[in-house]
Amino acid sequence: MYRRGGAGIAAFDRHTQSTQSYSELSSSLTATQVASLQSQLATFRASLSRFASSHRSDIRRDPEFRRAFQQMCAAIGVDPLAGPRKGSWWAELLGLGDWQYELGVQVVGICVSTRERNGGIIEMRELLRLLTKLRGLSGIDGAITEDDVARSIKIMETLGAGYEIFQVGDKKMVRSVFKELDNDQAVVLEIAQSTNGRVDEKGVQSKTGWTVERVRVALDNMVFRDGLCWVDEDEQLGTVYWVPAVMIWYD
Structure with missing residues (x-):
């Protein structure tokens, strides 16, 4: 034992x-x-x-090179715009942080200046066109890309400004106000994309199969509640609605 x-x-x-x-x-x-x-x-x-x-100059000047470089950083877990505890040396080395913040300020400026006419929603390609014009760029040299805008908008998330990129049909839109499109408004917006922003009750009804009442409510909300539409009384066609967010502008 x-x-x-x-x-x-x-x-x-x-x-x-x-x-x-x-x-x-x-x-x-x-x-x-x-x-x-x-x-x-x-x-x-x-x-x-x-x-x-x-390659600093190439990263700042060439949008494709910059995108490939940022994708490489993301793949290895390096954020070129991160704070001091996550590698701010990257932003210091490239000066990319200041460049991205500057672009963010310009995005805000354009969104705010066009809000009265588009209700706070602008198509991405229109935003890129205005950014290119504002920065005095031409051709591909120094061009701004969708990826650049997306990164700048992501930076602004911390400000709680409500900026967001969303998809309507095959196009990207940028929202700069605190409001969500309801499903019917999203459908009307997608229809307007194919008509350079012009819609009417009969056209929407024929493409959606909605009742007249449903079409009117959707359009009225876009006009009076959210400011996304303009109303035009045409002698021959009757009431026509214009959606500035998807119209082509030349200013």
């Missing part, structure tokens, strides 16, 4: 020692791996810094 107990205690001691040994070995391996990883990251960061410095 005593002998079996002694053997059990000895076995327990050996198990405890083995556990401690494995724990020490695991800690040693973990420390080695961490040190190796830190060394690799330092080497990688230095290489990435050299690449960014060498």
Whole structure:
């Protein structure tokens, strides 16, 4: 009885020692791996810094190069616009942070200045056209892309400004006001895209199969509640509605 107990205690001691040994070995391996990883990251960061410095002008000037570069950063978990605890060295190295914030300010300026005519919703291609004009750009040199605008709008999320990109049909729209389109409004907006912004009750009804009452409610809400439509009384066609958000402008 005593002998079996002694053997059990000895076995327990050996198990405890083995556990401690494995724990020490695991800690040693973990420390080695961490040190190796830190060394690799330092080497990688230095290489990435050299690449960014060498191609800084291309990153800022060429939209395709910039997009590919930002995608590469995202793939490896590096945010070029991150805060000080997440790698602000990236923004400092490229000057990309200031450039993106500057673009964000210009996006806000355009959205606010056109809000009276479009109700706070602007088509992405129209926003890009106005940005290109504002920045005095031509051709592809220094062109602004949808991806650039999306990144700037993401930065503004922290301001709680309500800016958002959403899809209507095959086109992207930018909303700069705190309101959601209901389903019927989204359908009318998509119809207006194919007619350069011009819709009427009969046209909407023929394409949707809605009742006259439903069409009128949708259009009235877009006019009086949300300011997304203009009303035009045509002698021959009757009441015509214009949706500025999807119209082509030349100013």
